Amino acid sequence: MKVEIISIGDELLIGQVVNTNASWMAEELNKAGLAVVHIEAISDDSESIKNALDHAYLRADIILMTGGLGPTKDDITKSVLAEYFNSKLVFHEPSFRQVEQLFKVRNYKVTDVNRRQAEIPDKCIPLHNKNGTAPGMWFEEKGKVYVSMPGVPFEMHALMTYQIIPRLMNQFHLGHIFHKTIMTFGMGESRLAGMIEDVEDNLPTHIKLAYLPQPGIVRLRLTGSGSDKKILETEVCHFVDLIRQKVPALIFGYDDISMEEVVGRQLNEKLKTVATAESCTGGYMAHLITGISGSSDYFKGSIIAYANEVKVRHLGVLQDDLDKHGAVSREVVEQMARGVTQQLGTDYGLATSGIAGPDGGTEEKPVGTVWIALATPNKVISRLLHLGEHRGRNIRISALAALNMLRLELNPV
Amino acid sequence: MKVEIISIGDELLIGQVVNTNASWMAEELNKAGLAVVHIEAISDDSESIKNALDHAYLRADIILMTGGLGPTKDDITKSVLAEYFNSKLVFHEPSFRQVEQLFKVRNYKVTDVNRRQAEIPDKCIPLHNKNGTAPGMWFEEKGKVYVSMPGVPFEMHALMTYQIIPRLMNQFHLGHIFHKTIMTFGMGESRLAGMIEDVEDNLPTHIKLAYLPQPGIVRLRLTGSGSDKKILETEVCHFVDLIRQKVPALIFGYDDISMEEVVGRQLNEKLKTVATAESCTGGYMAHLITGISGSSDYFKGSIIAYANEVKVRHLGVLQDDLDKHGAVSREVVEQMARGVTQQLGTDYGLATSGIAGPDGGTEEKPVGTVWIALATPNKVISRLLHLGEHRGRNIRISALAALNMLRLELNPV
Incomplete structure (x- = not known):
């Protein structure tokens, strides 16, 4: 109908x-x-x-x-x-x-x-x-x-x-429709399409795959239609599983769950806490986390260190490293992540430092250069991102990428 | 066309x-x-x-x-x-x-x-x-x-x-159209309509007024159409001025400027700095401020004190007051605002503490109860808001209301 x-x-x-x-x-x-x-x-x-x-x-x-x-x-x-x-x-x-x-x-x-x-x-x-x-x-x-x-x-x-x-x-005598949405982070639509091409090419005609891109995220939606509800669900879930096997690390959840909700659930389950130390994301990571009702169970707070003096005084970043490597550097972002866990007494700390744009870029570090870091109870890991020119988009993708690091740390693939 | x-x-x-x-x-x-x-x-x-x-x-x-x-x-x-x-x-x-x-x-x-x-x-x-x-x-x-x-x-x-x-x-040969949008904060559509009724009733037929409400904000858009561009602009601006005279304190800007941009410009002009201490807004105020490119000129950073221990340790809130009045109180929010200016060395400090919902309300302090405060070089002022049930909306209106306090402090009407 x-x-x-x-x-x-x-x-x-x-x-x-x-x-x-x-x-x-x-x-x-x-x-x-x-x-x-x-x-x-x-x-x-x-x-x-x-x-x-x-x-x-x-x-x-x-x-x-x-x-x-x-x-x-x-x-x-x-x-x-x-x-x-x-x-x-x-x-x-x-x-x-x-x-x-x-x-x-x-x-x-x-x-x-x-x-x-x-x-x-x-x-x-x-x-x-x-x-x-x-x-x-x-x-x-x-x-x-x-x-x-x-x-x-x-x-x-x-x-x-x-x-x-x-x-x-x-x-009306209605046929059945069944949807399942796979949430992926960290790969663009066209590269992702290449990686799951085999699965897509073998989809039966009554199951369709749609790519729904957002900044940083691509949602993959499988839609099946048929007369037997049970068989249909089993079929769709079979193809969801085939896709999962192709790109296991990229999938952070299903059916329109948000990254911050996934990480929140993981922290809740493991009874762990997190804090953020934010420079270029300017509080957006904290905002995402606290958008979830009940986040006070695992989120203690943040130090938004926009000025370098705040990085030094409140996060323990070494002035020497700021002078030598600049604020947008592995050294500084790792010290920020470690510093905020110590200052706020949490299990995990997430940090960002980068050039969100549209101004502030240099030849060596153009707009879109962002360092993110995760401090865990026994190590600090960091990553360098090369993003685009759009400030709001850079802030969002940086925040999601940092949360994604914590997700993979809490539940390794 | x-x-x-x-x-x-x-x-x-x-x-x-x-x-x-x-x-x-x-x-x-x-x-x-x-x-x-x-x-x-x-x-x-x-x-x-x-x-x-x-x-x-x-x-x-x-x-x-x-x-x-x-x-x-x-x-x-x-x-x-x-x-x-x-x-x-x-x-x-x-x-x-x-x-x-x-x-x-x-x-x-x-x-x-x-x-x-x-x-x-x-x-x-x-x-x-x-x-x-x-x-x-x-x-x-x-x-x-x-x-x-x-x-x-x-x-x-x-x-x-x-x-x-x-x-x-x-x-295409288009006739002239001239728009002017008046940005107001802090009053609902129907009360606002009552206050500017006289002006609206006297609008000529070629100038129309539209109310465009958003959470906390009502945009008033005047649209004039005509053949002479110059005359049209003068006419529309005349009615804009009549509306301004009716509700001067409610108007924070024109033509879709955001509250955070207005406040940013004011701070820049006066060479002043700000920091935020956020509980219920969870970093959203900092996110709004840092959404503006160049905000590092006037924004030093924030302490997001979601946990009470962070309020005490990093913002100097007295444990006694937390015990006696609770985190959502005039005493605590004022100490947060004062504390963050001292900790981060800024001229102004904005603070929020409230129950964003949907859970966490009590009979005395239902969901939507939010205290906001502003610390200036010589005083601290605070306000109590009674908002609704919707978490995202409460967070947004609280942040805008705090920024609006700073706006009125920097440029009193």
């Missing part, structure tokens, strides 16, 4: 609102085994809505619309649908009682505008909107299902979850 | 990625005076791409596509475009040199896959992608402009900003 999502509203077309409704719906529909083939955002005028419905008819079996059901003048979806389906607007008593009840709770007065909200096309099945005043509307025409719902996220969520998805699953 | 945006990629259709590219593009195009009439997300298969192009032709004058230009097998946009425009793929030397150069910096080996990335349809004008390996492609066919660019946001941003929007503005 193919689904099309039509998001109605000018606020989407001027970029004022990001279309999180559509991605939320797409994810929920996918989990239910319904494939979304098309998402579109259109203006809330009659012509655009009718055109979108005409086109959707050619592509999809199920057409889901959000937006344009509020009480104000620019919300015209309902009357357009009535016209499109040769239906007339009739007063729907239960929907009106729902408005009355909601307004009573909020101490609002019911107006004529609200009364009109309870008018629905006579050809539709009204769907109870437990979080708002406008009911959802379910139409069946020419073998297709059309559903219209409000664009307010928490009203839409409730309608999708309690009304629309259960009805769709009940009405 | 009507614009259609086509976002290509299955990751959008399964809801794995939110289509922030489209909303960013829509906003930039609007600022340039180009109206987006349709946004759609489609699968990266040949049939879907061709159908989308056919339909877009009927709706728009300019068709902008993102996605499907990476080096791997699931990226097929380029060959589909070549076929659609009866064009053949030819090797483009300058694009290949760009790949070589990028890879040289990163110490990567150029592969056949990369060589293929430099092949482009012979009917297109290649657009230099300064942040990546795949060039943008500009086609002109049947009186319409079609542009294809990669889906990686920072590659797309650069192509749009430096290549595509200037070319579109040059090629």
